[in-house]
Amino acid sequence: MSHEPVVQVTGLVKRYGSKTAVDGLDLTVAPRTVTAVLGPNGAGKTTTVETCEGYRKPDAGTVRVLGLDPIADAAKLRPRIGVMLQSGGVYSGARADEMLRHMAKLHAHPLDVDVLIERLGLGSCGRTTYRRLSGGQQQRLALAMAVVGRPELVFLDEPTAGLDPHARRSTWDLVRELRESGVSVILTTHFMDEAEQLADDVVIVDAGRIIAQGAPAELSRGGAENTLRFTGRPGLDLASLLKALPTDTLAEELVPGTYRISGKIDPHLLATVTSWCAQHGVMPDGISVERRTLEDVFLELTGKDLRP
Amino acid sequence: MSTAPYTPMPGAAPLGRMIAAQTALETKMLLRNGEQLLLTVIIPALLLVLFSAVDIIDTGRGKSVDFLAPGVLALAVMSTAFTGQAIATGFERRYGVLKRLATSPLPRWALMTAKTLSVLVTEVLQVLLLTVIALGLGWSPQGDPLSVLLLLLLGTAAFSGLGLLMAGTLRAEATLAAANLVFLLLLVGGGVIVPLDKFPDGVQSVLGLLPISALSDGLRDVLQHGASMPWGNLGVLAGWAVLGLGAAAKFFRWE
Numbered sequence: 001m002s003h004e005p006v007v008q009v010t011g012l013v014k015r016y017g018s019k020t021a022v023d024g025l026d027l028t029v030a031p032r033t034v035t036a037v038l039g040p041n042g043a044g045k046t047t048t049v050e051t052c053e054g055y056r057k058p059d060a061g062t063v064r065v066l067g068l069d070p071i072a073d074a075a076k077l078r079p080r081i082g083v084m085l086q087s088g089g090v091y092s093g094a095r096a097d098e099m100l101r102h103m104a105k106l107h108a109h110p111l112d113v114d115v116l117i118e119r120l121g122l123g124s125c126g127r128t129t130y131r132r133l134s135g136g137q138q139q140r141l142a143l144a145m146a147v148v149g150r151p152e153l154v155f156l157d158e159p160t161a162g163l164d165p166h167a168r169r170s171t172w173d174l175v176r177e178l179r180e181s182g183v184s185v186i187l188t189t190h191f192m193d194e195a196e197q198l199a200d201d202v203v204i205v206d207a208g209r210i211i212a213q214g215a216p217a218e219l220s221r222g223g224a225e226n227t228l229r230f231t232g233r234p235g236l237d238l239a240s241l242l243k244a245l246p247t248d249t250l251a252e253e254l255v256p257g258t259y260r261i262s263g264k265i266d267p268h269l270l271a272t273v274t275s276w277c278a279q280h281g282v283m284p285d286g287i288s289v290e291r292r293t294l295e296d297v298f299l300e301l302t303g304k305d306l307r308p
Numbered sequence: 309m310s311t312a313p314y315t316p317m318p319g320a321a322p323l324g325r326m327i328a329a330q331t332a333l334e335t336k337m338l339l340r341n342g343e344q345l346l347l348t349v350i351i352p353a354l355l356l357v358l359f360s361a362v363d364i365i366d367t368g369r370g371k372s373v374d375f376l377a378p379g380v381l382a383l384a385v386m387s388t389a390f391t392g393q394a395i396a397t398g399f400e401r402r403y404g405v406l407k408r409l410a411t412s413p414l415p416r417w418a419l420m421t422a423k424t425l426s427v428l429v430t431e432v433l434q435v436l437l438l439t440v441i442a443l444g445l446g447w448s449p450q451g452d453p454l455s456v457l458l459l460l461l462l463g464t465a466a467f468s469g470l471g472l473l474m475a476g477t478l479r480a481e482a483t484l485a486a487a488n489l490v491f492l493l494l495l496v497g498g499g500v501i502v503p504l505d506k507f508p509d510g511v512q513s514v515l516g517l518l519p520i521s522a523l524s525d526g527l528r529d530v531l532q533h534g535a536s537m538p539w540g541n542l543g544v545l546a547g548w549a550v551l552g553l554g555a556a557a558k559f560f561r562w563e
Contacts, residue, residue, distance in 0.1 A: 055563075085407065088404030108320060115313075180312060181312040181314035182316060
């Protein structure tokens with residue numbers, strides 16, 4: 001099996017008129033992984049993905065997808081990738097199964113369409129034409145169209161936007177099955193939990209650049225660390241507590257009687273804090289460990305809320 | 309299902325299979341659309357029956373069906389190649405169908421080939437239906453079938469170019485409105501049911517250069533008057549075809 005990156009973007013710049021959508025972006029995606037591209041609206045996620053798909057010509061930089069130039073080698077690349085657009089992509093008068101069967105006919109070794117219809121719960125669409133399908137059904141059809149040709153690499157642009165929780169989980173399961181089958185998946189999303197749940201690698205994009213990249217756990221560990229909070233009587237001697245703790249740990253009294261310890265919070269540190277409290281006759285009420293979520297990381301890095 | 313149901317096995321289908329599938333789908337979409345059927349089948353058929361049966365318009369000497377049938381055939385070509393194709397393609401562009409197909413294994417030229425084939429399939433059905441109706445109304449066509457075929461093909465090319473130019477440059481709603489308006493104007497002013505010689509001389513010579521007039525006039529020369537190759541009309545159609553297809557190729561926006 002190849003270990004070559006499935007996507008290799010170097011110094012990508014893309015402008016629309018005077019607006020710079022992507023501003024010197026570098027991205028490497030390992031094969032057979034799920035990569036989530038996270039970012040606020042207008043961050044350049046879709047532009048980056050659409051450049052990889054061959055829809056946009058870079059103003060500067062190089063893009064290689066499966067080792068190919070998405071524009072110059074489009075004919076070779078297209079059969080090997082699956083694309084789910086953010087919306088649309090289907091004849092308004094076509095039925096779900098009709099469109100999916102059609103996409104299957106454009107490929108040499110498509111999946112069994114009936115199995116896929118069953119798997120994505122599209123059987124209930126019956127003879128309804130696309131324009132009358134619910135938003136969720138339209139999303140699932142677009143997803144099915146992206147995978148029916150048995151691609152090596154799948155691009156999903158906000159695959160669960162507008163889905164109910166059940167359909168969302170079903171889509172997540174499919175993404176996991178794709179990875180287990182050896183398919184590489186690149187998805188854009190607004191949802192932190194989606195990135196945390198699904199992705200091997202998270203790429204945070206803001207203002208056309210990548211501002212952080214790593215495994216979800218790595219990202220939420222990095223930067224500011226976790227915190228431990230408790231309440232006790234006001235005015236505790238924190239200097240004496242700090243002597244008992246590792247050197248890079250911080251302790252502060254946020255408001256009288258509420259304490260916060262920041263640093264690498266592990267079982268050992270927790271035991272040290274509670275035994276110090278015992279020695280000083282303090283009952284640490286409401287003691288709790290707070291872990292940073294990807295959402296915190298994102299807010300810290302971009303100063304923006306993820307949701308539009 | 310096995311444990312790895314999605315194991316990659318990519319590949320494009322053979323070109324012939326892709327084009328056949330795309331043609332079938334495009335044709336099915338067209339025939340399923342009520343407004344399109346009204347334009348391509350019902351209006352030409354009604355005009356043929358109505359104006360043959362009721363003597364509203366002075367169609368000159370001879371049976372009115374002999375004048376009307378060629379005009380209505382020209383109208384049928386325009387309704388499919390121009391109006392229908394412009395509206396359908398405009399909405400396909402608007403709803404991202406063209407965008408989605410652009411990353412499928414189907415090459416762009418194959419998509420355009422399929423669209424053309426679908427137009428031709430529809431035209432064959434139209435010509436068969438209108439011919440049967442016209443014959444039922446006592447039509448006695450003259451002339452050389454080869455000239456007729458050539459006129460229909462060049463007319464299709466001219467109207468396709470103009471339709472695709474419109475669909476690829478205007479918003480879908482604007483295309484819808486403009487394509488219907490042009491259809492109506494050319495129906496009246498293009499020698500389809502109203503003979504061009506009813507218009508003042510100056511206007512006539514301008515109208516004569518329209519693709520619909522060249523097509524209806526050429527078809528009438530052959531089918532009503534038994535003329536041989538109508539080179540003048542073929543030349544006008546070829547000019548429009550080159551202009552229209554060339555401009556469409558240059559200005560068409562896929563998104």
